[in-house]
Amino acid sequence: MSDSLLVRPPWDGQPYSVKRHGVTIDNCDSEPVQTPGCIQGHGVLLVLRRTDLAILQVSENSERWFGAEPAALLGQAIVNLLGSEREAKLRECLSTDATDDNPLYVFTLDSGSGIPLDVTLHTSNGLVVLEFEPAPHDTQASEPDYYRILRKAVGRLQGARTLAEYCQTVTEEVRSFTALDRVMVYRFHEDGHGEVIAESARADLPPWLGMHYPAEDIPKPARDIFAKLWIRPVPDVSAELCELVPLLNPDTRAPLNMTYCALRGPSVMYTEYLQNMGVKGALTLSIRREGQLWGLIACHHYASTATFPYQVRAACEFFAQVISLQLKSAEDRDSLVYRLKLADIHQQLVSRAAEAGDLGAFTGGSPALIDAIEATGGAICYRKHWWTVGDTPSTAELDALGDWLHSRPELQTHGVYATDSLLRDYPAGEAFGDRACGLLAIPLSLSHKSFLLWFRPETIRTVNWGGNPHDKPTVTGPHGPRLTPRKSFELFTESVRLRSLPWRPVEIEAARQLRPLLLDLVLNQSERLANLNADLQRSNEDLDAFAYVASHDLKEPLRGIHKYAHQLREETALASDDQQSKLDGLIRLTLRMDSLLDSLLYFSRVGREALNLDRVDLSTVLNEALEMVEARSVEAAAEVVIPRPLPVTVCDRVRVREVFVNLLSNALKYSDKPQRRIEIGYLAPNEPGDRGNQPKESLGQTVYFVRDDGIGIQPRHRERIFSMFTRLHGRERYGGGTGAGLTIAKKLIERHGGRIWLESTPGKGSTFFFSLLAAVP
């Protein structure tokens, strides 16, 4: 106990008495709860000098129990009040037992009041404290066998597999041997607020399980005292408070330290709080983990006031000590169960991803990344690609977060970054604070900015408050403004701003352990990918070789055929017209075959050569393309309409120009009209306008189009025209062609991550649409 409380300056110029001074809203956090100067009126208290056992202080209600006013008792030797036999017992107890701060039962006294009184003794700061409380009515014979009861209770505790089960057992056992209406395990969170995590209550009472209570409900002095004390009985919350006479001990000149007194007068704030809940009697036990206050066992009785005889208190105290001793192993067991569950889910994820050959297995399907770690959002980034599940920031926000994380020192030193308030370190996180307030991040590869991330929102702390924690209704009591407990204990939802539930050490550890599993997977995959790439490279090379053979080995004999056909035609000038036209046909066929081979060669190159991406003004590109088809355009007497300049975008200008050249020359070619009209334009992402049967992959992208008023295309041919060497017309009709143009255009557009499609009415015209660059490859 802190000595400063003992020598606290008197309140109002007098020693403190909870009965006289109570507590005000301004000082409840420094209320001298250890020296209240008063006891609960259902018992009586005497303070003796240790040497001669003379009475130095007595509670003001002595007349009721001993038939003598305090003034008549003060200064008397105890032998005069209790007789020599009992005085001898007290002396024996003092000389043989450990009585310091440790109340012991010494005997039951038949007081003058006719009610037998249990007497307990302890010593405090060199003084002897005697507490007298009405003994239970039951006879010795019918007294419960507390040893047996406790053995059973402790045995049940050992069988609990999880912390929740452990705490539930605690509430059931305490309730069974105290016979109280409600027993709860109340756990303190890091920020001081409390939560009911287990409860055993009379069936007709509303459950309080899961309720959270603000830290102010149990002020600091009360928490400090519970760190020392195992048990706090208040059998009658409305009992009168009886002051000690005198308030200051004449020998020590200090108020009596009543920390260990069962009769210690409770804070008026506490008893009013209990009365507002309808509680008539209360008992509180403390739960400590490795010496620190971890929680409380709060017991309430509503039907009537309660009695807590010495034996019940001793059993409860013993049980609280056992609970505290075993708590660490219960928590460790609980962590183990959770750890095993996490490890199991991680294994499932890794093997599914290995089977699928894709990290997407972590975010798609069940279980997913967030099931493993009880998060609401999860993301994996590997080589700039994000896979996400649940509520996460957008890809752009994730990219920025990834850049920031990359430089976090924690990732370098500890291999993990965990926070329940990202905003504290990363102000830009405000934009997605609703989804990602807490972040747990594990680097997969810092050099590649690859991460594993879990998110928790602040709203996950939306809890059931037993009253609004920020609402402090005050009333003016006899001693000034007083903090009164809230009258309403209905559900109240309060979201703690800018904080998420904290990451438990077991979760951080599990996340850490997932990293090597994932790296293994990624390595295996890269190996597989490398093999696939090698295969692909080989087959590309085969194709290249084929194209080479086609262009050289085939072109060479073709050139020979062409040459000989020419020669033959020259030399057989006198041959018949029929023979002449056959030779002409042969020559035409060799020329055609030559251009088919060129197309094939070009097509195989288009797929392999890297794009040269840059910011490009498409209007310039279009003008270049128009220049290239100018001769045909003049010939077709075409009206070219460009309603507005095309935008600037990122693309390979030469390839896109090729696309325009192909679409423009088709638009000029495939028409029977003497005058043609061609319109070239675009639609920005949200702009209204006709986009034809737009493929979903290109939704949300700028759409470019080339529209003509030509012959149109039958619906059944709309897919076919994109196949290699497909022409819908005779070889020479509409200016001829190899049927490779659209195939190559499609490939060029797809290399840009875009799509090409068309809308057409036979006889009226066609519109070819295309998009570009969904993602830079």
Ligand code: ADP
């Ligand atoms: P090519 O023009 O060399 O024949 P393409 O691949 O460019 O080859 O076109 C394939 C076929 O699609 C063409 O032969 C033609 O039948 C049809 N086609 C292409 N563009 C149009 C268009 N604007 N209007 C009508 N038909 C078209």
